[in-house]
Amino acid sequence: MAYSAEFEKALQIGRPPNIRQLxxxxxxxxxxxxxxxxxxxxxxKAITMAANGRNYFVVRGALMAAQRANAPIIIEIAKSEGGQKAYCPVNYWNMARIVDAICNELGITVPVAIHADHYGIKNDKDLASAKVEIPTMFEAGITSIAIDASHLPDDQNLLANLAINSCIPKWAGLETEVGEIKGNSGLSTVDEALFLIRGLNAHDIFPDWIALNNGTTHGIEASDAGIQVGLTAEIHKALIPYKINGAQHGTSGNSSDRLRQIANETATTKANVATALQMISWGLEVNDYGNAQLDGDGNFIKVKGEGMTEELWAEMVKYADDKGWKKGDYKNLNLPFENKLLAQPKEIRDRMAKRVEDFTYKMLTEVLNARDTAPLAIDAILKAGSHDIGPKGSRIENPAEWTEAKIVEKAKSISSDKGAAGNFDD
Structure with a gap:
């Protein structure tokens, strides 16, 4: 196929060193x-989707939608989904290879980032492991990462972000997080967000995104409470001097109207979608919120003739029943059934990806306002003349005020509610 001169130039200078080598x-x-x-x-007032590629069909469908919408997209996987204890076949170490192969096969020309989402650091052992593991992920093609130490007290969250930063290439996309994603429990505050971003700024670390606990959850949204737009806007406004944008987690389960509000009223540029895309690829009935629907007996509704075959779905349900899994545990079916899904006839595989494509396309164009943003991404590369387009922010904090001792002391004055205890990873 013929490529534009701008695309060819961006391809020449815009791919990071790890990608060029691989x-x-x-x-x-x-x-x-x-x-x-x-x-x-x-x-x-535009947001792109960060599609959690829990299976091959989600990755393929999301890339097809991005090309159709002429919008750049982020393909991501979280540590719980695709780390060393993965429940998905797509992981930190093979995701770039899968994306690259699909892009070349289908002639995808929109820019794509490969994001390691929710790289959790919960203790000193995790931090030590991260210093070994994160470099291997970039060697395997990761181009963007979210450091998530939000489970820790505010001072330890900041110190963990500082300690691991030297392992992250300066050119890479960087996300940080304050407030663990757990619904209306332990909501993030302006003070917490400012503390984290000011402390990073003092050390010449300028994240592209901040993720908040702004009222949403991971997985299947059981209520319509969802994202608190006002709280999000208030925190983003406080962070304006630091030129940081929002990453919206737990997007599945929020209505299109609320997501349009997020685009229009906040500084969000990244919206994570995981559970909805998984369910859609399988052929389950979902509502506008991306939530899988249940029948009168509380079972998922498989749409006949969509997604996987009815026979394979029945096999998956039996497998889950034999394990005693609840509906929220169905995500664990991704790993044991990927090869069976890939072994279906081409027409079945195609309709799985097509269903994801149609949902993602509608999200990108009718909800998130991302249509025709691919040329803007290419412009950013050409303007920089490099794969490294530099930070948005600059240092405005005094490093002498953000030593480890002063960080610990400053944190004592923050009123912080970490919310309910438990495992909220997804």
Whole structure:
């Protein structure tokens, strides 16, 4: 196929060093997450989807939708989904290879970032492991990462972010998090967010995104409470001097109207969608919120003739029943059934990806306002003349005020509610 001169130039200069080394002859424009963020800013009131590629069909469908919408997209996987204890076949170490192969096969020309989401650090042992593991992830093609130490007290969250930063390439997209994602329990505050971002700023660390606990949850949303737009806007406004945008987690389960509000009234440029895309690829009935629907007996509704075959779905349900799994545990079916899904006839595989494509396309174009933002991402690369487009922010804090001792002391004055105890990873 014929490629534009702008695309060819962006391909030449815009791919990070790890991507060029892994895929020297590729025509896939895999870029830093920073590039995607800047494209959304350039359009204004625009968000791209960060699609959690829990299976091959989600990745394929999301990339097809991005091409159709002419929008850059982020393909991501979280530590719980695709780390060392993965429940998904797509993981930190093979995701870039899958994306690159699909892009070359289908002639995908929109920029794509490969994001390691929710890289959790909960204690000193996790921090030590992260210093070994994170470099291996970038060696395998990751171009963007979310450091999630939000489970820790505020001072320890900041110190963990500082301690691990040297393992992250300066050119890479960077997300940080304050407030663990657990619904209306332990909501993030302006003070907590400012503390984290000011402390990072003092050490010349300028994240592209901040994720908040702003009222949403991971997984299947049991209520319509969802994202608190006002709280999100208030925190984003307080962070304006630091030029940081929002990453919206737990997007599945929130209505299109609320997501449009997030785009229009906050500084969000990244919206994570995981559970909805998984269910859609399988062929389950979902509502506008992306939530899988249940029948009168409390079972998922498989739409006949969509997604996987009815026979394979019955096999998956039996497997889950034999394990005693509840509806929220069905995510664990991804790993044991991926090869059976890939072994279905082409027409079945195609309709699985097509269903994801149609849902994602509608989200990108009718809800998140991301249509035709791919040229803006390419413009950002060409303007920078490099894969490294640099930070948005600059240092405005005094490093002498943000030593480890002063960080610990400052944190004592923050009123912080971490919310209910428990495991909220997804």
């Amino acid at each position: 895929f020297p002859n590729s025509k896939a424009l895999i870029v830093s997450g920073k590039v995607i963020d800047r494209a959304m800013i350039a359009k204004g």
